[in-house]
Amino acid sequence: QLQLQESGPGLVKPSETLSLTCTVSGGSISSSSFYGGWIRQPPGKGLEFIAAINYSGITYYKPSLRSRVTISVDLSKNQFSLTLSSVTAADSAMYYCARQYYDVLTGYYYFDRWGQGTLVTVSS
Amino acid sequence: DIQMTQSPSSLSASVGDRVIITCRASQNINNYLNWYQQKPGKAPKLLIYAASSLQSGVPSRFSGSGSGTDFTLTISSLQPEDFATYYCQESYSTPSLTFGGGTKVEIK
Numbered sequence: 558q559l560q561l562q563e564s565g566p567g568l569v570k571p572s573e574t575l576s577l578t579c580t581v582s583g584g585s586i587s588s589s590s591f592y593g594g595w596i597r598q599p600p601g602k603g604l605e606f607i608a609a610i611n612y613s614g615i616t617y618y619k620p621s622l623r624s625r626v627t628i629s630v631d632l633s634k635n636q637f638s639l640t641l642s643s644v645t646a647a648d649s650a651m652y653y654c655a656r657q658y659y660d661v662l663t664g665y666y667y668f669d670r671w672g673q674g675t676l677v678t679v680s681s
Numbered sequence: 682d683i684q685m686t687q688s689p690s691s692l693s694a695s696v697g698d699r700v701i702i703t704c705r706a707s708q709n710i711n712n713y714l715n716w717y718q719q720k721p722g723k724a725p726k727l728l729i730y731a732a733s734s735l736q737s738g739v740p741s742r743f744s745g746s747g748s749g750t751d752f753t754l755t756i757s758s759l760q761p762e763d764f765a766t767y768y769c770q771e772s773y774s775t776p777s778l779t780f781g782g783g784t785k786v787e788i789k
Contacts, residue, residue, distance in 0.1 A: 604719075604725065604768055604770075665730060665731045666713075666772040667770075
């Protein structure tokens with residue numbers, strides 16, 4: 558059973574860079590069907606897609622966050638990572654990593670496996 | 682960006698009720714529409730993908746329909762474990778992948 562686990566600091570100072578890692582177990586991320594994605598959820602609010610990457614390094618980002626976000630993959634560790642620069646209080650949220658399954662036959666994408674989430678607070 | 686509008690934003694219902702949640706896209710997304718359930722303190726769970734395909738392990742009381750801009754999630758007979766917040770998400774406009782604002786289903 559594929560499992561995902563987020564890790565990273567729970568507290569980041571304003572203007573600094575947030576770095577999170579998602580470790581995948583129970584399966585390989587080196588699959589044409591696997592995209593590793595990051596989604597966040599501010600307290601009491603809805604879900605926001607941030608970015609996704611596949612094993613070959615194909616990436617896509619939410620346009621409004623693109624200038625501050627970098628997503629990367631480490632196949633040797635079965636991990637993918639997110640950095641978000643110049644953070645403000647508005648970036649405080651629960652951050653989830655998830656597998657975005659890509660059906661190569663139909664072209665459908667959906668987030669079918671999620672980590673438990675990690676709460677990040679931006680505060681001095 | 683595609684905008685996804687869910688209605689209602691919240692509803693109260695009783696066990697056994699039929700519940701319908703709607704999601705409207707600001708442009709045609711064919712059937713690139715997914716539904717998720719989220720319980721407090723938990724990660725979202727995929728219920729429906731491609732507008733009407735039931736994810737493995739999800740009870741058959743959940744169903745999805747629609748195409749183009751208008752979609753619905755139906756719970757045929759609400760169970761105690763179904764009280765949660767439900768989100769739609771379009772997967773048409775990579776890279777944006779916008780979620781709807783959510784519908785909270787509460788106990789009447």
